[in-house]
Amino acid sequence: MNVHFIAIGGSVMHQLALALHKKGYQVTGSDDEIFEPAQSNLQKEGLLPAGMGWYPEKITPGLDAVILGMHAKQDNPELQKARELGLKIYSFPEYIYQESRNKTRVVVGGSHGKTTTTSMIMHALRKAGKDFDYLVGARLEGFDQSVQVTHAPIIVCEGDEYPASVIEKRPKFHFLFPHIAILTGIAWDHINVFPTFEFYLEQFTIFIQKIESGGILIYNETDPVLKELVLANKRPDIRYQPYNVPPHSIANGKTTLTIEAQTGELQVFGNHNLLNLHAAWYVCRELGMDAASFVKAISSFTGAAKRLELLARNDNTIVYRDFAHAPSKVKATIDAVKQQFPERTLVAVLELHTFSSLNEQFMNEYNGAMDRADKAAVFYSRHALELKRMPELPAEKVYAGFGKEGLQVLNDKNDLMQWLRQQPYKNACLLLMSSGNYDGADILNFAQEITRN
Known part of the structure; x- marks a missing residue:
């Protein structure tokens, strides 16, 4: 595969570029500015562009895919050249889907808790020795990068409701088509993109419709807005798993969790983290993990960067x-x-x-x-x-x-x-x-x- 990135310096864009390079793809890219740590990361793998700016001559008929970053504008000369040549142009999430068509796709959506919930799932699966790919929005201990794309049978994705690209204004999580979906809660955000709460709410209704037939929606039943949305959009062809704050106790600044009679002391705390953890458990159970393995694994989870x-x-x-x-x-x-x-x-x-x-x-x-x-x-x-x-x-x-x-x-x-x-x-x-x-x-x-x- 021969892939070119327009705006390769983005925080997740450069991570995908690195992941595809490690998979053996031919990767090129351009950008008008690249900051750290993207600059050093790309340079280390020989992917840093020789010069800053846009170079239409890099866009050739031999490209299998052009991946367009959020930083690129409508009048980007490389984008215009790709359109003229009729090349396949993907936003970041659209391309992730192309790479995961034959995988079990786990997508974590919601207004809050996405990164932590995704990180918890990743941590537990790694501790259990499962092979999986991932896309997460923060640095996580034990993982070298925030995007991994290999031949693994599972992919775990943080699903953002922000627009996919300058030419694809629909939310990123509309393009991932999960088999296992999580919705953590709904609270109006990104008002520059979603000027009314009703419009924002509609994006989650659409996300529910994107779940693959036979799949499952794991949702936070303590959020009244989300619960009402789920009940109003019931599908007969998918399963539903509500979750809430799991049984736990707090003593001397430490939280002890109980799931299916299995107990463990946690490194993280707070009802929002316990909710995230409960959602992560239901995902891991869907992927074949038992309660004892999950509680043992999650007891060593210290959190994602900048999350408490x-x-x-x-x-x-x-x-x-x-x-x-x-x-x-x-x-x-x-x-x-x-x-x-x-x-x-x-x-x-x-x-x-x-x-x-x-x-x-x-x-x-x-x-x-x-x-x-x-x-x-x-x-x-x-x-x-x-x-x-x-x-x-x-x-x-x-x-x-x-x-x-x-x-x-x-x-x-x-x-x-x-x-x-x-x-x-x-x-x-x-x-x-x-x-x-x-x-x-x-x-x-x-x-x-x-x-x-």
């Missing part, structure tokens, strides 16, 4: 970071830490960084999300607004939206660091939530600083 990731700790202070940015994710993460450490002061910082979270019209969706934090701050930089070409977000609108008494709203990274230094860290948890980098503030060093003693 432990940054630093001492006897007085524990610091976690999390990718949480959407309202439901923020609330679930705060609730998890408060439930696990009820006697500790919870200091929580949320950075607004996405299109949705920086939109004044979306702010009311955050109402109550940070209520359980003892000390809370919301940070967003004017720089982020400028980069996204968004209007000013007034601090008073943030206050009103969150409805949290005593909430600090900060725009300057120096003010953020000053606020952090003023907080109490004796018998406390510091929770840092962001999909950005706090406008370059040295948060990681601060975490080490307050736990050094």
Whole structure:
């Protein structure tokens, strides 16, 4: 196979390029900018383009496939050349499906928990010695890359509802056609793409229709919106498996899980992680794993990168970071830490960084999300607004939206660091939530600083 990537430097695009190269395919690619770690990863395998930019001459009739990344625009000269030649042009998920037609396809969809649930399934299958391919949106301990495509009989995919490419606006998870599907929950997000909740909801209805006949939908029955959607779209040709928070106990900051009379102490915690874990169990059971093997495997799961990731700790202070940015994710993460450490002061910082979270019209969706934090701050930089070409977000609108008494709203990274230094860290948890980098503030060093003693 001779495959060319337009926008090869993307976080998942370059991972797919590496995976196909390792499979023995002839891989080429172009991009107008490539950052780390993609640059080093591609260079190591001899796939880094010789020069930055677009080169239509790379698009030849001998190509079996052209894979189009999200970064590419409609007027991309390589895309135009591929169209002129009548070549097969695929978005990332469309190509993943082509590579997995003869595999059992597991797809994890939902507004939150996708990465963690996918990672849990991968971890358990690896511990059980099963051969599988995968697509996941984060770094995971024990896995060298985030995309693997081989001749394995199973593929486990994180199913994103974001558009597939510039020429294919439908959500990525509409192209994966699962035999085993998970829906973790539904909470409105990506309002720049899905301007109404009804439109967003429709994408999950379509996903249910894409499940292969004879397949199974594993869904979170504790989410009333999802439960209603599933019941309204029942199909007679697939099975349904609801899940909820499995039996467990919490003692001394540790959670012990029970599944089918099998018990094990977990490295992760929180109801949202327990829900993710329960969904992962039903997938693994479908793939032939027993409860004893699953509980033993999942007991060593330490989490995906930036998902309630432990940054630093001492006897007085524990610091976690999390990718949480959407309202439901923020609330679930705060609730998890408060439930696990009820006697500790919870200091929580949320950075607004996405299109949705920086939109004044979306702010009311955050109402109550940070209520359980003892000390809370919301940070967003004017720089982020400028980069996204968004209007000013007034601090008073943030206050009103969150409805949290005593909430600090900060725009300057120096003010953020000053606020952090003023907080109490004796018998406390510091929770840092962001999909950005706090406008370059040295948060990681601060975490080490307050736990050094």
